[in-house]
Amino acid sequence: MDLKKMVLEKAKSAKDASYKLLHVTTEKKNEALKLIADELEKSRQEIKAINEKDLENGKKKKLSSAFIDRLTLSDKRIDTMIKNCHDVAKLKDPVGEVTKEWTVPSGLKITKRRMPLGVVGIIFESRPNVCIEASTLTLKSGNSVILRGGSDAINSNIFVAGLIKNGIKKAGLPGGAVEIIEETDRKTILHLVKIKQFVDVIIPRGGLELIRFVEENSVIPVIRHDLGVCHVYVDKEADIDMAVKIAFNSKVQRPGVCNAMETLLVHKDVIDAFMPKIAAEYKKAGVELRACPEIKRAAGLMSIYDAGLKDAGEEDWEKEYLDLILAVKSVGSAEEAIEHINNHGSHHTDSIVTGNAETAEKFLAGVDSGSVMVNASTRFSDGNEYGLGAEMGISNQKLHVRGPMALEGLTSEKFVIYGTGQVRE
């Protein structure tokens, strides 16, 4: 098969559909989302049977149990996929929103109006539920999507994408609104990221190696979600009990995700008051600490922690452990904390604990991250927790969209100009 031609045809079909979607009402899009939910419900047994093929292949390939878990479409996961369709149907349609309008001296009325991006290429790895998560958001925001999943879930992906297409067609919308690349040869990624005449944005979802590969090769703009090296900074004016709660929750509540804290910064004036308290909690939870010398000297800390208290090396300040390991560093001021975060973090999510509003504002303005917080756990950095209703991913970059992205991130604003016959002198 000519892979390049195949990918090009899928992209062309998605582009053609995207132009048709510009004229589709919100009601029609919601109807399609409900019809997709119906298709999933009706085909529940078939989904599981086909998913079983991928699971068997995975077991033959001796994939890890965590990997097999991500591949699995259980009844509970299918329930979530169905709920996802209904939830997205309830969200506000961003398309057509007039974000600004004004009139200029020539008499032209200038408006900025939110419109779909067009065609979104999603390149993902194991989880077949991404097919639903991505398609529902792109459809609601008037975009076409091209799904390019990994080989481990390919049977599930193809089947689920087929169900989505059925739902879309039953609603009278163009089937090209959701296309799936059925071949998993890596060359299909290389072809996809070059078709800038038909594809408007590429969103890689997966490990760092995939993201770097896409970033290096794409001529299409990429929305990138890579590392989450998140910080909590305990200021000298922090409420110590609040700081203990937030530092504990940010690290321990779910350590394997991108919005978990990886480095704790502590103002030197509160080391003695704060460290023994948090260390006692961390010890119970089995957290390994890697600390700078000032932290290690904290009153009573060595007697609480012994083997679990290690020396931090320079490399620890940039590590995304995704595990019960934490780097801890003393800083002399909020400014030093900000500087450390900007130079060593990943511009994802960083939080300050302080009772001083001025220090808080300095931190919120100065820390260059997608999400900055005061007196809250970094674990809140999430589309659902922010009330976006869903999440397409979390952007680590600064162009177009920062932090958790959902429907609005899948649109951009164009200028719509109303004249009465004006010409330029």
Next chain:
Amino acid sequence: MDLKKMVLEKAKSAKDASYKLLHVTTEKKNEALKLIADELEKSRQEIKAINEKDLENGKKKKLSSAFIDRLTLSDKRIDTMIKNCHDVAKLKDPVGEVTKEWTVPSGLKITKRRMPLGVVGIIFESRPNVCIEASTLTLKSGNSVILRGGSDAINSNIFVAGLIKNGIKKAGLPGGAVEIIEETDRKTILHLVKIKQFVDVIIPRGGLELIRFVEENSVIPVIRHDLGVCHVYVDKEADIDMAVKIAFNSKVQRPGVCNAMETLLVHKDVIDAFMPKIAAEYKKAGVELRACPEIKRAAGLMSIYDAGLKDAGEEDWEKEYLDLILAVKSVGSAEEAIEHINNHGSHHTDSIVTGNAETAEKFLAGVDSGSVMVNASTRFSDGNEYGLGAEMGISNQKLHVRGPMALEGLTSEKFVIYGTGQVRE
């Protein structure tokens, strides 16, 4: 010299300065802009003397007179540069603007706040005034800029950039806010577009060849301004006199720029009423027409135009003539016009002339361009005409910013979250 190391050092300096700029007040930035204007005024004679070197080199290289004109810093151009500084000082500072805020059930207050992008890399060709146009906008929006100009204006660029740095430093701001790459070896571009740890966006300003080179090689997001294949569509319900005025102005008022019309689409029902009138005007202005057969059959058209009326080939529908040449095509409906524009245009600026509001809305929603207009000349597609106060360029892409971009396009929104000790369950 180690070019790679040199570019890296400039980028690092710009990044460090960008973090300092996050804490600078609007008043301070405006003071710096005024001090830059003073530097330009004070050094007027020197600017012209140094510019003379570039002009002499250009003449030796036998550059075209149009090229030499673009290189020239006359008193009038210096006046404009000075005015530019004062104008940008008057613009509203976009930094810190809260664009949205809401409270979620956890009690967190979620806000979206406009912040600088960080470091902007501008890669430009001949015009040394770009140094001022770019630096004033980046400074006002709290960004650092790295200027990488072409060899033909390098003496002027270095001198003007030095004046800008003087003004910035006199205001007490970090000089790294404006860096210039003094070497013009093309490798410096290749190095610059790879430094993603320090540079947040690349804006190429110049010919297609430069833009393609940047786009192919950059791992940093690019804001691209390439082709302007703009359309006017004369609908069957157009006011014919208004259509003549708009079609004439869009083509003839300044044919060599990106927002000039390149293809005129005419509804078949008004060919006979419209074409002879506009053709008479075009003929007086010396416009060559390349038309489809239906247009050529228009009543009386051949008698007005003879040698100047040519057959359009397929390639004419995608040409950016930048000259007194126009492709003209008959279409059967507004839908056909929209389809033609989306498939053959460059997503820059397209206008419909019609008296029917419903048809207008269909066109405005369906045409996938940065600027869409009803009953106005495409020549209005410009940051100043839109009241943005200035223009960094016109974006042809859909991510981040579409159409004319100024201060707001040099910022993006981050999430700023206010808690009272919340942790996740």
